[in-house]
Amino acid sequence: MSESKALVIRNLEKSFDRPAVRGLDLTIEGGEFYALLGPNGAGKTTTLRMVAGLLKPDNGSISVFGHDVIADPIAAKRMVAWVSDEPMIYDKLTPMEYLEFVSGLWSVPSDIAERRALELVSWLGLEAHAGERCSGFSKGMRQKVALAGALVHEPKLIILDEPLTGLDAGSARQVKDVLLSKVRQGTTIIMTTHILEVAERMAERIGVIAQGRLIAQGSLDELRRNAGKQDSTLEEVFLNLVETDDADMEFAA
């Protein structure tokens, strides 16, 4: 399996009370910025949680840069960083202590980790709060600390689940700039978002998931072409795809 492929998912299935992901196939190239869109409950987060090793699939395979997530989770996790919409950080640690802890988990040598942490704290505008405990931080600051934690071990694949939810315009801009910069350096990013404008502006390819299946993917132009809506916005294309899929599912039922 070629290591140029950041993520290869084949026939992925996961059910809870009802099927959440059904036979999903997805391939993402290294260095790509990929946006995963879909209505609520479509299976986006479940899919990404399986990639990050937070959920075990019922069926199928996931490979991250050639490492099988199920057979060799440690090797796969070494490549990956996960950032959720609710940043999970320690209230009683400072951002620098948090980054030191994360670096330890990923076995980054302390001198390298410290240099990267200082850069990230500066890059994300957290210098003034680097020595304060995170308990009083706003949602935006917490999200930035979590993002710094995701970047401090320099992962090859960053998975972000709704990273811009609840951020003010300034913080959202900073986070977007950091992500684009990482992609330019060769990092692969997969992001779910409900803010279609963000996907439209940032992602090279967009995938649309509905009812646990990938129903369309490609660049924005490709999606427009396939939907037969050349001058449409992503919102119109997305709604058209999702509604068509709903109708197809109802028809099939």
Next chain:
Amino acid sequence: MSAYQTSVAAAHGPLSSGPERSTLLWFARHEFRLIWRDFVSLMTGGKPQRTAIVATIIVTFIAGMHWFAGVLIAPAVADGLGKTIPVLLATSGALVMLFSLMFSQAIESVTRAYYARSDLDLILSSPAPSHRLFQVRTLVLCAQTVSLSMLISSPVINVLAFLDGAHWLAAYGVLVALGVLATCLAIGLTLLLFRWVGTQRTRLFAQIMAAVVGAGFVIALQVIGILLGQGYSRFSLFVSDDTVAAMPDISSMVWLPASAVMGQIGTLFWLLGVSSLLLALVASASSRRFADDALAASSHGEVAVASTLFKGFKPSRTVRSGLRRKEWALLKRDPWLMSQTLQQILYLLPPAVLLWMNYGESSGAFYVIVPVVVMAAGQLAGGLAWITISGEDAHELIDTAPVASGTILRAKVEAVFVVIGVILAPFVFAIGVFSIRAAIALALGGAMASASAVMIQLWFRSQANRSLFRRRQVSSRAATICEALVSILWAAAAGVGLLFAPFAIAPIVLILIVLGIALLIRPQREA
């Protein structure tokens, strides 16, 4: 009327016009509905199908407690209980202990009323008069405080009423008066804390105070009893001849509450009248301030942001050392959690005093000290293991790290054992100075009790927020019961093992059975 409104009206009757009708009753109905649902959910673990089983267990437990109270009390009341100094002293002692418990619970409940944000935003932003809500909440707090002490003491009261006469039922009235008094004092204290230490620190101060008052008073009684040479029992002070001799005359005002418990109706009404008057005054005075204080509390979620000087990253050692350091830092920086966890250490104070009093003398004290310390170690280990294993605030970070889950759990368990070791070591050394055998029993018993408690926490681990530490018992009653049983049994094993080592086999066999049951009923994890 919309289709939704029509369906709601059909199901529940016409929608209430809300606060305009009768604010006090309307709020009361709202509060009691929430409390009832919370109680049912708490008892059934959110599974309504368990209601019948839970009700059966409760009824059986209550019947068992009455039987046990009967066994204990029957010999004492065989000749009838007259109004004598020893009886009044013992009754007063019980009331003082219950009052400390009620006061502790009331502080905790009052603080929660100010800081629980679930519905305050809605109510305070509505045009309904919020002081009415606080008046209702004050009454609810009183009811909660009283009901706990009634629950605890009802077997004794009922058995006394059955065996010695119905006049003992007046004790329920005294408990109501004391519960109201405790709640009023707790509200007053909280308001004072708001003024003195500010809204940011009130919650922390109040919660630590509640923990210390709850455990501290009973422990203080034990310590005083030991110091005066009256034995280890927390009740010994109230039944000793020396204390009885030092007490005032039977006509003294000191005996008013105890006299009311024994059926002096005039005194009972006087106590109820005073406490009701106090309640009316406190509810009226504090309810107007409630909205302001609750809003102030909501704008300060945490104690002022603490800073830590950055001294550079420590050289990388192992992943486990980083995890252990993190656990200790989080525990050290959370005074509330530490006060809740290390509350167990308070219970080590009496054996420590007993050890000090008997230092260099007979070895009889070991049979008391060793089991108590072993049991405390088990309970402490269980609490710490829950915090580190289940109460992991960033579990997704840990789960996505390239570290084997076994390594993570091992580091967390090590973090617990180091804390337990630091606490146990002084006791082991102090005892070891004049009895190596007792020191070995303590070290082995403490280690095994801790290991068993940690093992149970590992089997029953779940994801939870650290702030839910106080409610951890509710999430898994099976784990709580197993943990308590193994701690008690290891204490027994250490105690009887000291007398004659082969005797320890019996409790150890029971421990293995309890652990086996825990292993069988542990929740299944996703493969």
